[in-house]
Amino acid sequence: MLVVEKNSLTDEIEVLxxxxxxxxxxxxxxxxxxxxxxxxxxxxxQQEIARLLDIHPVEVYSVITFYSxxxxxPKGRNIVRLCRxxxxxxxxxxxxxxxxxxxxxxxxxxTTKDNRITLEYANCLGxxxxxxxxxxxxxxxxxxxxxxxxQILNSVR
Amino acid sequence: MKNxxxxxxxxxxxxxxxxxxxxxxxxxxxxxxxxxxxKVSKLKGRGGAGFPTSTKWMLTAAAVSQEKYLICNADxxxxxxxxxxxxxxxxxxxxxxxxxxxxYTIGAKKGFVYLRGEYEYMLSSLEDFLETMRNDNxxxxxxxxxxxxxxxxxxxxxxxxxxxxxxTALIESLEGHRGEARNRPPFPVSKGYKGKPTTVNNxxxxxxxxxxxxxxxxxxxxxxxxxxxxxxxxxxxxxxxxPGVYExxxxxxxxxxxxxxxxxxxxxxxxxxxxxxxxxxxxxxxxLAYEDCSTGGSIMVFNETRNMxxxxxxxxxxxxxxxxGQCTPCRIGNTKLLEGVEMLESDxxxxxxxxxxxxxxxxxxxxxxxxxxxxxxxxxxxILENFKDEIFNGRGGKYGK
Numbered sequence: 001m002l003v004v005e006k007n008s009l010t011d012e013i014e015v016l017x018x019x020x021x022x023x024x025x026x027x028x029x030x031x032x033x034x035x036x037x038x039x040x041x042x043x044x045x046q047q048e049i050a051r052l053l054d055i056h057p058v059e060v061y062s063v064i065t066f067y068s069x070x071x072x073x074p075k076g077r078n079i080v081r082l083c084r085x086x087x088x089x090x091x092x093x094x095x096x097x098x099x100x101x102x103x104x105x106x107x108x109x110x111t112t113k114d115n116r117i118t119l120e121y122a123n124c125l126g127x128x129x130x131x132x133x134x135x136x137x138x139x140x141x142x143x144x145x146x147x148x149x150x151q152i153l154n155s156v157r
Numbered sequence: 158m159k160n161x162x163x164x165x166x167x168x169x170x171x172x173x174x175x176x177x178x179x180x181x182x183x184x185x186x187x188x189x190x191x192x193x194x195x196k197v198s199k200l201k202g203r204g205g206a207g208f209p210t211s212t213k214w215m216l217t218a219a220a221v222s223q224e225k226y227l228i229c230n231a232d233x234x235x236x237x238x239x240x241x242x243x244x245x246x247x248x249x250x251x252x253x254x255x256x257x258x259x260x261y262t263i264g265a266k267k268g269f270v271y272l273r274g275e276y277e278y279m280l281s282s283l284e285d286f287l288e289t290m291r292n293d294n295x296x297x298x299x300x301x302x303x304x305x306x307x308x309x310x311x312x313x314x315x316x317x318x319x320x321x322x323x324x325t326a327l328i329e330s331l332e333g334h335r336g337e338a339r340n341r342p343p344f345p346v347s348k349g350y351k352g353k354p355t356t357v358n359n360x361x362x363x364x365x366x367x368x369x370x371x372x373x374x375x376x377x378x379x380x381x382x383x384x385x386x387x388x389x390x391x392x393x394x395x396x397x398x399x400p401g402v403y404e405x406x407x408x409x410x411x412x413x414x415x416x417x418x419x420x421x422x423x424x425x426x427x428x429x430x431x432x433x434x435x436x437x438x439x440x441x442x443x444x445l446a447y448e449d450c451s452t453g454g455s456i457m458v459f460n461e462t463r464n465m466x467x468x469x470x471x472x473x474x475x476x477x478x479x480x481x482g483q484c485t486p487c488r489i490g491n492t493k494l495l496e497g498v499e500m501l502e503s504d505x506x507x508x509x510x511x512x513x514x515x516x517x518x519x520x521x522x523x524x525x526x527x528x529x530x531x532x533x534x535x536x537x538x539x540i541l542e543n544f545k546d547e548i549f550n551g552r553g554g555k556y557g558k
Binding site: 025028069070084085 | 238239242274278314316317319333335337394395396400401431459463468471481
């Protein structure tokens with residue numbers, strides 16, 4: 001990581017600590033914003049958050065690994081999460097999975113070579129009446145067909 | 158996403174209500190008045206556990222502390238549940254007005270909505286709604302001119318952990334920790350968020366409170382059954398013609414519900430999501446109520462073509478992934494139950510071992526630390542019992558009977 005990148009990340013975290021307050025309960029909102037902006041929380045970011053909140057870096061790492069929407073490893077620019085709960089499964093999730101994997105040439109859990117998309121499974125997205133459902137970052141798409149799913153992913157940049 | 162979810166409006170939750178009315182009415186009511194109406198209404202928590210709301214609020218109101226907190230549990234993670242999504246998106250006024258009533262009653266100055274990370278797309282519209290409330294003096298200082306009644310609501314996002322729907326895990330998460338359930342006692346009503354008295358209620362509970370304030374506890378308890386008063390939102394999905402959110406009085410029979418939603422050739426109904434129970438045809442005359450089939454509202458319907466072992470495997474994979482791992486019965490137990498399901502699938506089981514697993518399931522119900530591990534064996538036990546002809550057919554549960 002370049003020094004300028006480090007400095008800008010530190011600035012960003014300082015602003016967040018200012019915004020949410022220098023206390024332990026601010027940890028999750030801060031991590032969520034870093035995750036949103038960078039798609040993962042780097043070692044350096046973890047160290048800086050720990051320093052600015054005055055807690056041990058291990059505490060920060062421990063929280064990140066607990067929550068499935070927070071990552072300590074780099075991911076693609078867009079995170080795509082397909083619901084794998086039984087109701088979406090009944091409505092044809094497997095066909096959607098096959099179509100997406102074929103089209104992108106990767107399996108679930110992997111990232112495309114151009115770093116455009118990371119594919120993941122999610123548990124119930126609360127769209128059971130309109131499944132199969134899929135999240136692209138924080139946007140939700142429902143009533144997927146294999147064709148519609150591939151179209152959506154093609155429009156993601 | 159569809160703009161509007163299929164909905165059937167019942168007589169209680171979705172009855173006529175104008176934004177702010179319940180809050181305005183508070184100026185003529187004391188805390189004791191609200192508690193009295195709640196007591197008469199016999200409202201129980203809508204998250205599924207069914208703890209009497211009046212008792213919870215009374216304990217928090219009676220706790221001596223300068224700081225108290227009110228939390229709305231919108232971490233709707235139970236597979237097959239989406240009523241909170243509909244309430245928050247299409248009936249926000251019920252939820253937030255209910256929170257203000259709660260704050261008035263228990264004496265909280267600060268409230269949180271713990272919104273699950275999967276629902277982040279709702280955040281901006283909910284924030285806008287809160288801002289309008291602030292502008293109309295329905296939030297903020299001296300709400301509706303009531304001196305000394307200051308309250309504001311902050312929305313916090315979860316990050317994709319099912320266990321955070323458990324109230325003490327939710328509080329841990331709000332405090333910036335891993336979402337691991339706490340030992341109880343002390344209960345949140347005495348030591349909750351930051352060690353202060355805290356009330357945690359489900360989204361739907363707050364929505365019910367608003368109607369009790371407007372129309373009285375007497376009116377509310379006329380609906381439903383004696384032990385389960387009022388109505389309930391059911392999130393219906395699976396094999397039926399009209400999935401969606403249905404408001405029905407407690408005490409509705411499963412067969413009646415199946416009729417309403419247009420379910421044909423139904424083999425099984427999973428009541429209460431993955432942590433609930435699965436009933437077969439012979440039990441369709443049972444009623445949906447705290448005293449019979451208790452549920453947080455998830456109804457999943459499976460028709461004759463479905464493989465119940467596949468359904469069970471999906472549930473057990475869910476629990477293995479979502480167990481937080483801090484207590485052994487839940488962490489190891491769920492893995493063992495999943496292994497058992499895989500053995501059944503490949504027809505490499507002995508009845509002796511399956512019986513041992515059933516015992517293990519019962520142990521988990523007693524020994525697990527929080528609701529997750531206590532309820533995760535429910536579907537394993539009920540599916541193995543109610544669909545044994547199909548599952549133990551010697552063909553790995555495949556091809557039906």
